[in-house]
Structure formats: C-alpha cells, structure tokens
Amino acid sequence: xxxxxxxxxxxxxxxxxxxxxxxxxxxxxxxxxxxxxxxxxxxxxxxxxxxxxxxxxxxxxxxxxxxxxxxxxxxxxxxxxxxxxxxxxxxxxxxxxxxxxxxxxxxxxxxxxxxxxxxxxxxxxxxxxxxxxxxxxxxxxxxxxxxxxxxxxxxxxxxxxxxxxxxxxxxxxxxxxxxxxxxxxxxxxxxxxxxxxxxxxxxxxxxxxxxxxxxxxxxxxxxxxxxxxxxxxxxxxxxxxxxxxxxxxxxxxxxxxxxxxxxxxxxxxxxxxxxxxxxxxxxxxxxxxxxxxxxxxxxxxxxxxxxxxxxxxxxxxxxxxxxxxxxxxxxxxxxxxxxxxxxxxxxxxxxxxxxxxxxxxxxxxxxxxxxx
Amino acid sequence: xxxxxxxxxxxxxxxxxxxxxxxxxxxxxxxxxxxxxxxxxxxxxxxxxxxxxxxxxxxxxxxxxxxxxxxxxxxxxxxxxxxxxxxxxxxxxxxxxxxxxxxxxxxxxxxxxxxxxxxxxxxxxxxxxxxxxxxxxxxxxxxxxxxxxxxxxxxxxxxxxxxxxxxxxxxxxxxxxxxxxxxxxxxxxxxxxxxxxxxxxxxxxxxxxxxxxxxxxxxxxxxxxxxxxxxxxxxxxxxxxxxxxxxxxxxxxxxxxxxxxxxxxxxxxxxxxxxxxxxxxxxxxxxxxxxxxxxxxxxxxxxxxxxxxxxxxxxxxxxxxxxxxxxxxxxxxxxxxxxxxxxxxxxxxxxxxxxxxxxxxxxxxx
Numbered sequence: 056x057x058x059x060x061x062x063x064x065x066x067x068x069x070x071x072x073x074x075x076x077x078x079x080x081x082x083x084x085x086x087x088x089x090x091x092x093x094x095x096x097x098x099x100x101x102x103x104x105x106x107x108x109x110x111x112x113x114x115x116x117x118x119x120x121x122x123x124x125x126x127x128x129x130x131x132x133x134x135x136x137x138x139x140x141x142x143x144x145x146x147x148x149x150x151x152x153x154x155x156x157x158x159x160x161x162x163x164x165x166x167x168x169x170x171x172x173x174x175x176x177x178x179x180x181x182x183x184x185x186x187x188x189x190x191x192x193x194x195x196x197x198x199x200x201x202x203x204x205x206x207x208x209x210x211x212x213x214x215x216x217x218x219x220x221x222x223x224x225x226x227x228x229x230x231x232x233x234x235x236x237x238x239x240x241x242x243x244x245x246x247x248x249x250x251x252x253x254x255x256x257x258x259x260x261x262x263x264x265x266x267x268x269x270x271x272x273x274x275x276x277x278x279x280x281x282x283x284x285x286x287x288x289x290x291x292x293x294x295x296x297x298x299x300x301x302x303x304x305x306x307x308x309x310x311x312x313x314x315x316x317x318x319x320x321x322x323x324x325x326x327x328x329x330x331x332x333x334x335x336x337x338x339x340x341x342x343x344x345x346x347x348x349x350x351x352x353x354x355x356x357x358x359x360x361x362x363x364x365x366x367x368x369x370x371x372x373x374x375x376x377x378x379x380x381x382x383x384x385x386x387x388x389x390x391x392x393x394x395x396x397x398x399x400x401x402x403x404x405x406x407x408x409x410x411x412x413x414x415x416x417x418x419x420x421x422x423x424x425x426x427x
Numbered sequence: 428x429x430x431x432x433x434x435x436x437x438x439x440x441x442x443x444x445x446x447x448x449x450x451x452x453x454x455x456x457x458x459x460x461x462x463x464x465x466x467x468x469x470x471x472x473x474x475x476x477x478x479x480x481x482x483x484x485x486x487x488x489x490x491x492x493x494x495x496x497x498x499x500x501x502x503x504x505x506x507x508x509x510x511x512x513x514x515x516x517x518x519x520x521x522x523x524x525x526x527x528x529x530x531x532x533x534x535x536x537x538x539x540x541x542x543x544x545x546x547x548x549x550x551x552x553x554x555x556x557x558x559x560x561x562x563x564x565x566x567x568x569x570x571x572x573x574x575x576x577x578x579x580x581x582x583x584x585x586x587x588x589x590x591x592x593x594x595x596x597x598x599x600x601x602x603x604x605x606x607x608x609x610x611x612x613x614x615x616x617x618x619x620x621x622x623x624x625x626x627x628x629x630x631x632x633x634x635x636x637x638x639x640x641x642x643x644x645x646x647x648x649x650x651x652x653x654x655x656x657x658x659x660x661x662x663x664x665x666x667x668x669x670x671x672x673x674x675x676x677x678x679x680x681x682x683x684x685x686x687x688x689x690x691x692x693x694x695x696x697x698x699x700x701x702x703x704x705x706x707x708x709x710x711x712x713x714x715x716x717x718x719x720x721x722x723x724x725x726x727x728x729x730x731x732x733x734x735x736x737x738x739x740x741x742x743x744x745x746x747x748x749x750x751x752x753x754x755x756x757x758x759x760x761x762x763x764x765x766x767x768x769x770x771x772x773x774x775x776x777x778x779x780x781x782x783x784x785x786x787x788x789x790x791x792x793x
Contacts, residue, residue, distance in 0.1 A: 121711050209793075226791065228791050229789075229790060229791075230792040230793060231790060231791065296791070296793035298791075298793075299791070300792075301791040301792060301793070311765075320653060332786050332788070337558055373786060375788055395742070396744050397746065398738070398740060399734075399738070399740075399743050399789060400745070401791070419791075421788065421789040421791060422787045422789055423787065423788050423789065424736035424737070424738070424786060424787045424789060425786060
C-alpha cells in the first residue's frame with residue numbers, strides 16, 4: 056500500500072475528522088484514523104462509536120489496503136510541514152513510513168480491520184438542505200440544549216421535518232429555541248433528536264457553504280453527506296418533550312426594544328446580580344424599561360432605565376441574566392420583541408427584523424420568581 | 428376600653444414545675460425525688476424545682492448552695508432546653524385543637540381565649556379539664572388551669588389549685604374574688620409596689636377599690652390607672668396569638684347557587700383579589716393554592732396545587748385557582764367558593780434567612 060498526497064490537503068481533512076476523536080477512549084483503536092485506499096481514492100475515517108465521519112481524498116496511487124494510523128502523532132507531524140507532496144508507504148514491519156522533502160518518519164499502525172465499521176442506514180428517508188442553512192439552524196439552537204444526563208433527550212437538538220418546512224428545537228427546560236425554515240421542505244414527516252457533538256462538527260464544516268447536504272435518517276441513525284464527506288451518527292433515543300405546549304399562547308404584554316442597547320444594559324446590570332442566581336429584574340411601565348439587579352450579600356446594586364416601545368400592563372418579571380444574554384447575543388437583528396403574560400410564565404423573545412424569507416426564530420425563557 | 432364587650436372565656440394553662448417534671452418524665456429514677464433544674468454550679472441559680480423539693484422550701488431563682496442547705500437530698504440536673512421546647516410545642520398543638528387564640532407566655536404557660544372554640548363547647552371549665560387530661564395522657568405531665576373572664580383573673584386563678592388542679596372564677600364571682608384577693612397577688616404588683624400599697628393601708632382588693640382613680644394615678648402613675656380598672660374586673664387585654672400563620676384564605680358564599688364555571692370565574696377574581704389583599708397586609712407569600720368548593724348539598728371539596736415557588740401575585744393565584752376549578756367536573760351546583768394559600772414563607776424559616784430574597788428559577792413543565 057502506497058500513496059502520494061499533498062500535506063496541506065491531507066492536514067485540512069484530518070483536522071476536521073480529528074474533531075470526532077475523543078480525548079480518552081476506552082477502545083484504543085479509536086485513537087487512530089482509518090485509511091482505506093482504493094487506487095486514487097483514499098477514504099479516511101474517524102469514530103467515537105456514536106459518530107463516525109469519513110472523507111474521500113484524491114491521491115496518487117495504484118495500490119489498495121486498509122490501515123489505522125495514530126491520529127495524534129500524524130496530526131502533530133503534519134502541522135509542521137509547509138505545503139509539499141508526502142509519500143505514505145506501508146512497510147512489512149507494521150509501520151507506515153512517511154517521506155517528506157525533509158526526511159522519513161515511521162509510525163506503528165494497526166490493522167484496518169480492527170477499526171469499528173460505521174453502521175449502514177437501513178431504509179432511510181432523505182431530505183436535502185443547503186449547508187449554510189443547516190449550519191445556521193444548528194448555531195441558532197444548540198446553545199439552548201441542556202447538559203442533564205437525566206434528561207438525555209434535552210441534550211440534543213430536535214429535528215422536525217415535514218412537507219411544510221423544517222423545524223429545529225433545543226431546550227434545557229429553562230430556555231428554549233425554535234428555529235423554523237419554511238423555505239426548505241422534506242418529502243415526508245420525520246422527527247429525530249441529534250446529539251450535540253456531531254452537530255457542532257457540522258456547524259463548523261458547513262458554515263457559509265452553498266453546497267447541498269443530504270440528510271438520510273431512520274429511527275436510530277442519521278447520515279449527513281456533503282462534498283467529499285459523510286457523517287453518520289446515532290440518534291438520541293427517546294421522546295422529545297411537547298415543547299409547543301409550553302409556548303404561551305396569549306401574551307398581552309409586548310415590549311419592543313433595540314437589541315444591542317438591551318443586551319448591553321443586561322450585561323452591565325448583571326455584573327451586580329447575585330453570583331449564583333444571576334437574577335435581574337425587569338420593571339416595565341409605560342415606555343420605560345427599568346433593569347435592576349442586587350446582590351444583597353455584598354450590597355451591590357445596579358439599575359438602568361431604557362426607553363422602549365411597550366404595550367400592556369405594568370409588570371415586573373425576573374430573569375436569569377445569563378439566559379437573556381445568551382439569547383440576545385445569538386440573535387442578529389437590530390430590534391427584538393419580548394412578549395410576556397405573567398411573571399411566572401415564559402417570556403418570548405423574537406427578532407423584529409433581519410430574517411430571511413421563510414425563516415422564523417422563537418426563543419423562550421422561563422423567569423426567576425421574585426420573592427421579596 | 429370600657430365599652431361593653433361580651434363576656435369572654437379565658438383559660439390560663441400553667442404546667443406544674445415544668446422543667447423539673449420534664450426531667451422526671453425523661454428520667455424515671457428522679458420521680459418522687461426532690462430535684463432542681465440548674466443551680467448545680469458554684470453560683471448557680473435554680474430554674475425550677477420539683478414539688479418534692481418545694482416542700483423543703485426550695486424555689487426557683489434560689490441559689491443552689493442555699494437550696495442544698497434546705498434540702499440536703501436535693502438532686503441537681505442540667506437543663507435540656509430543646510426537650511422543653513419540643514414538649515411545649517406538643518402542648519401547644521393540643522391548645523390549637525380548641526382555639527387559634529393562644530398566647531404563649533413562656534414555654535410552660537399560655538392564655539387561651541375559648542369564647543368561641545373549635546369544639547363548640549360552651550363550658551370553659553370543661554375545656555380546661557379536657558385540655559389538662561389530654562396533656563397528661565399525651566405528654567405525661569400535669570398542668571393547672573385558671574378560668575375566668577380576663578387574662579388577669581385567669582392567671583391568678585391557675586395558682587389556686589396548683590398542682591394538677593384548676594379554678595374557675597365565674598363572672599358573678601369576679602368582684603368578690605378580687606375584693607378578697609391579697610394585694611401582692613395582683614398582676615404587676617411586686618414586692619416594691621406591694622410595700623408602697625401596704626404603707627397606704629391597701630392590703631386587699633377591697634382596700635384598693637376604695638381609692639379613687641385620681642389618687643391611684645397620682646401615687647402609682649400609669650399603673651394606677653390599670654389597678655383601678657383591674658380591681659373592678661375590667662381587663663380587656665386580648666389574647667394575642669403570636670403564632671406563625673399557616674395559611675391565609677378568603678371565600679364567598681353566593682346569593683344563588685352557581686352551576687356553571689363561567690359564572691364562577693368572576694367570583695374567583697374577587698376572591699383572589701381579597702386573598703392578595705390579605706397577603707400583602709400580612710406581608711407573606713405562599714406556595715400551595717387550595718380551591719374550596721362547597722356544593723349546594725353542603726358537601727365540601729378541596730383541590731390544591733403546590734407551586735415550586737412562593738407567590739403573592741393576584742394573577743398567578745387566580746390562574747392556579749382557575750386551573751383547579753377546571754381540573755375536574757363539578758358534582759353539583761356550587762354555593763361557596765374559597766381560595767386559600769398555605770405553605771407560607773413564614774414557616775420553618777430560620778431567622779437569618781428572613782431578609783434574604785429567595786428566588787426560584789422556573790422550568791418548563793415538560
């Protein structure tokens with residue numbers, strides 16, 4: 056087995072694939088990249104058993120073979136090379152020899168057959184989406200997903216596909232984001248929960264990409280195919296909470312405000328909030344929004360007044376400032392609207408402008424009950 | 428102050444040698460022996476003495492070394508205040524079975540206003556008897572009681588048949604009782620005042636009664652005013668329950684029975700308004716909302732919901748009450764609706780936390 060490949064081209068692919076590999080693996084073979092050579096096609100794979108990603112590279116070769124090469128060692132070596140052709144030769148003594156312009160490097164390899172095989176999807180459904188739209192959907196939602204091991208379904212992003220459009224939902228029970236694209240449709244109704252790790256990889260790879268991504272899915276796995284790569288992952292098993300039920304239907308109190316102004320005030324005031332609850336208080340009366348925070352333990356206190364556009368009854372509501380900050384940061388509009396009903400019901404944050412045709416973002420945040 | 432009030436029925440319950448009795452209860456070896464709680468140290472002062480010890484003249488507030496001279500067999504035991512508090516609470520729970528108007532004076536005595544009581548028993552003497560019996564059966568200690576028309580006389584009366592006895596001073600006996608009473612037994616008259624009274628020739632209630640209001644005020648200041656009325660059986664000090672509020676409610680009986688939830692919503696709004704008013708008046712908030720429904724056939728139903736945080740906001744109370752109303756179909760037409768809030772933030776709250784605002788991050792109800 057022998058092939059010649061450009062060093063930077065290979066490094067670029069390996070760095071993407073390296074994101075799949077866990078820092079510590081129970082299965083030592085997973086510390087390797089799998090190299091599968093079939094003449095001028097080289098397929099490199101990385102896996103953590105849950106997620107497997109493979110990329111196909113064009114190389115110069117006339118041979119075939121399959122070896123697993125230590126990922127860390129290979130990456131560290133490649134990073135140091137300027138652009139140049141590298142020759143990989145699998146030697147008889149269980150080592151791979153890499154020849155560069157500078158010299159030779161031998162790495163011990165494992166038999167490629169030891170590497171776990173990615174599952175093949177049986178009877179999948181298929182939807183095609185532009186890479187950038189998928190990346191946007193992920194980045195709009197993933198920050199709201201939880202980390203609770205007891206509620207694994209909430210640690211992922213819920214994909215809800217239908218002939219009407221695609222919906223992506225994430226929640227940690229305190230905040231919730233629903234991102235809808237009515238301009239992209241699926242051929243049939245499907246729902247599945249994607250774990251965070253492969254989504255973060257996809258977000259990184261697909262941002263700004265105009266290429267199409269083919270998503271294939273069944274009850275247990277999903278496969279994303281794009282350009283020269285494919286990513287197969289196991290889905291999170293379980294039933295996603297009925298998120299629609301927690302979106303308050305009637306919200307008579309509507310606040311419209313400049314997003315940046317609001318965000319900056321929240322950030323400043325929250326510095327003075329209690330260090331564990333991060334609680335800030337919004338007091339809205341007339342066209343004035345009063346944002347205040349207090350840390351009684353240290354006698355720290357802050358208060359800001361903002362002019363806003365408000366329709367509804369005067370009200371007071373408490374929020375965790377970190378949630379508000381995360382949500383406001385994630386939005387990119389000039390103005391936002393915050394709809395509320397009562398101090399113990401979720402507030403609904405939506406962008407007023409800057410959305411594409413068919414794009415919808417709804418963010419929910421549960422309040423902190425003020426008790427004083 | 429002199430407005431004619433309906434005659435009240437006040438009971439003063441006083442535990443017999445409380446600390447000492449508790450010690451004997453917990454340590455049966457001590458039963459029947461002269462014991463003193465506290466006062467064991469070099470300069471210790473006795474907090475309480477058992478009746479066996481009192482026979483020798485050992486009294487509370489007596490120095491330990493003096494007591495041992497009076498009663499060489501005297502056994503000194505240490506305080507167990509937690510235990511006294513625990514038993515005191517147990518006793519108070521018995522009181523609350525009869526009335527909410529309980530004014531604890533200390534761990535071992537309390538005033539009860541039983542003019543209107545939960546048992547509907549018109550006889551304060553019988554209630555006192557029942558309470559004492561229950562204390563004995565449930566706690567194992569004896570108590571004495573005084574029953575009369577005001578706190579002052581009830582307190583004096585409880586001393587009459589001590590230990591393990593009670594005395595009732597009926598309304599018609601009040602005046603003769605007070606007239607015959609030794610002046611030093613009057614509430615608020617200690618050694619010094621008694622001495623002063625003696626010098627002015629006042630030895631009994633009758634003597635005191637001969638003096639004019641002016642005279643008493645001139646000689647005894649503000650207290651003179653009190654003495655003047657007290658000896659005439661007038662002492663309107665109410666039984667002030669300083670107990671922690673456990674719940675707060677408002678309810679409404681309708682002129683006509685309501686059969687549809689739709690008509691009840693408006694009523695609930697008013698009731699929630701009232702509850703909110705009372706909450707802000709008492710400055711409390713609660714977690715559990717209970718909806719009380721009394722049907723036209725007088726059957727009673729309660730439905731309650733506990734929220735994860737304290738509420739005092741009218742809208743939230745109303746919403747929760749509405750949820751409870753729609754939770755299940757009504758059995759019949761309704762004559763009364765009530766909303767109560769319990770699990771109040773006054774309960775079991777350590778003092779330190781009082782000023783601290785408690786905030787709760789709410790979650791979606793998945």
